[in-house]
Amino acid sequence: MEAIIAVRYFRTLIAIPGTIRALRSHIAGRVGGLQIIGPGHAIAASLCAASLLSGCGGDGVDQQADPLAAYKSQQIAWAPCNAEQTHGIPALTVSALGADLSCAQVKVPMDYAHPSSGDISIGAILFNPGGPGGDGYQFGALKASLARLVNPASGGYRGLYDMSRKFDFVGFSPRGVGRSTQLSCSLSAPLVHVDWLPTNLSQQNVDRALHNDKLYADACRNVPLAPFINTDSTARDMDVLRAALGDAKLNYIGYSYGTLLGAWYASLFPQQTGRILLDSSVDYDMPLPLQSQAVAQQTLYDDTISLYALTKVSQVALPNTLAGIRTLFTDAPDWSRDYLAARLYSVMPYHDAIDDTIIVMAAAYAITQASALHPTPEAYATALSSHIYFPNDPESNEEAQQVALGSITDYSEAVTGVYAPPQAPTDWVNPTVRCSDAPVSSNPAYWVSRASVIAREAPIAHSSDIDNPCIYWGPVTVTRPALSVAAKSAPPVLMLQSENDMLTPLAGAQTTLSALPSASMILVNGEYSHGLFPYGTACVDSNVAHYFLTGAMPPRNTVCAGYVLPGVVANASAASIKRAFGDSFTDPEQAQDIIERTRELLRTHG
Structure with missing residues (x-):
């Protein structure tokens, strides 16, 4: 075996x-x-x-x-x-x-x-x-x-x-x-507060972000284990x-x-x-710090999430126009943008978390309304507590309220101008790998310029280009093996990709595919979920299983229909399909729990 x-x-x-x-x-x-x-x-x-x-x-x-x-x-x-x-x-x-x-x-x-x-x-x-x-x-x-x-x-x-x-x-x-x-890494000094970078690229704010970047890089770079x-x-x-x-x-x-x-x-x-x-x-050939997700996130929000949210305005307190929904997060106060961006990023890339995405959107709308008249922090909290998010859904209403109330500390700091030091990071491996695997520019001006362009093209997204310890990481000692070696000497690989994946956009996947002439890609049309297999359709799962069991490859460019949200028009080349779940498992309830736990792991680390 x-x-x-x-x-x-x-x-x-x-x-x-x-x-x-x-x-x-x-x-x-x-x-x-x-x-x-x-x-x-x-x-x-x-x-x-x-x-x-x-x-x-x-x-x-x-x-x-x-x-x-x-x-x-x-x-x-x-x-x-x-x-x-x-x-x-x-x-x-x-x-x-x-x-x-x-x-x-x-x-x-x-x-x-x-x-x-x-x-x-x-x-x-x-x-x-x-x-x-x-x-x-x-x-x-x-x-x-x-x-x-x-x-x-x-x-x-x-x-x-x-x-x-x-x-x-x-x-x-x-x-x-x-x-x-x-x-395990340790900061040598506390981090400092940084305003929402996409709307505040002032020298003072950028310098604060770069200060944190250097602290982060110094914390890990010289740890004995880090080079490995x-x-x-x-x-x-x-x-x-x-x-x-x-x-x-x-x-x-x-x-x-x-x-x-x-x-x-x-x-x-x-x-x-x-x-x-x-x-x-x-x-494969682009260093990860250069692989921005921002534009793909903006496109997914504008062309998919917003269209679906518009079908829900009778059930949830949201703007009742497409234009209003599309500007929901950019209309939110700047002090809330970092908090909301993190909440949105954790759920938006996953189709089966669409209800959670709508909950974050409802919270964002409430935050904008409750803070409009600049109330005291106490009055702000009262307004969020009394706000009606989902008129006929008590459970979702409670969840949206909790998301909104999570912004109280940020609001209080914005009102008083007194900011507590940001919490020290707990994820040290991510930046260590990102910064150790491939060299990138050490010129802060390069990253600020990139961030400025991305902020105009994708105002919904946070600017990871400046929150980037790789700027100060130092020389990279790892040498990337050429993908041409795999293309020439390894057996064919199989790729599986959502058409509208915001975390790993299709264009990057297609670049990798083009470097592997014997590879095949299964493209799931209309889908945006990140991490697909098993997908639950014969077109996707049978092709993957047949490859592993026999080595037989599907056609180089195989297209499977994806699960498309109601109200969102699928590409003409692939019809929307409905998820058939119940008869797929001997215990559907337990299977659903396992799938949700698996997705949660992907969300936590993806």
Whole structure:
């Protein structure tokens, strides 16, 4: 039984040399020297927004001369998982997998250039009956459990079920996160308040943002572990894991940033590359700090979200014109824009979070109205508490009210002019990978100029161009392997992409596709969700499953119809379809819970 490795993107999860903690489920078969008692599964490595890493070699090395031989030949000692190892995984999922869920550790070197310098740990979950996933850890368990609930007589999710009968799904926390050796950085001074940059690019405000950038860069740059938190090391970790599992080839599913990691691996180890799905792809050759999402976010909001919201104005307190809805966030007071942008960004990229998106929109409208006359903070809070957001939906009304009330601290600070220092960041791996993988300009003026242009084209979006510690990161030592190596020597890869994905826009995915002449892309028309597989339609899932099970590729440019929101016109080339869910699973309620938890992991780290 072979394994599949799955990875995610847009925030950062990277494996670190040392030990890989793993979980597996059983279903008959053997993986290398491991006794497996269950259907096969995949290796899910959850990583986030990071750029490609370099690296060369790794192919055709004589085992006796291979400095990694001890790592690749290590025996994985499976054992029942304890409560700490299954923490965060729904109890129902753990119970359903039962004895098929077990845990282990795999050692990897901290520094691949000097393997004898020491080990570190990588947290991992390996299953037999499952799917690819999130942190790599929980995500895999959730997919494994979902595959078990599929009704094989139904259509949509049958592809996931079929894959689970052949493959082991293996998930691991990439270096620096989760169960892996953690990257921890410390600020040398408090951060300072920065006004909403897109509307305040004054020198004083920009200088405050750059001050924070330098603090952020200095906090991590000189941490001993930081030089080894990069995509190149993670790709090499995956090859050690492949060898330790006893697999001749690496089968892999990568989401978002994970598409960079998958393409990186195929370029670094083309002879060890098996079947690879790149779901929601970034532009391989463009450093991540340069891959702006702002214009795609503005387009999605104007052309899709706003049209759908207009169909809801009889049910929720929103402007009753398309123009009013489109300017809802740009009409909000500047002091609220950062808060609202963060809330919107966390839900807007995902089709199944559309109700949450409308809730944020309702809160934004209330914030604008309640603050219009500049009341005292107490009066402002009272106005938000008495505002009617959803007249006939108490639950949504409560949720929107809570989102709006979350702005009280920002309002109070804006009224008094006294700002508390921003909280220190907790996500250190994301910037470390982004800044370590590829060189970018160290000239602040370059980034300010970019931010100014983007603010005009996409006023709804926050300016990540100036909130960018890479400006001060220093020299980059990682060398990105040429994608042409994968194009020439690795087996064909399969890509899956939403037409209107705002986090990994279609144009970047198509650039990657053009560099891989033997690859194929399944384009889901009318869809905007980030991270698709399994999608729940035969057109998408059967093509993916057929590729993994047989190696057969769909046509290079395959188009599948997507789920289109009511009130939004789908492209003429692909009709809107309705999601058929109930008969796809033996327990629809449990399946829905698993899918929602999986999506939440993508939202948290994507």
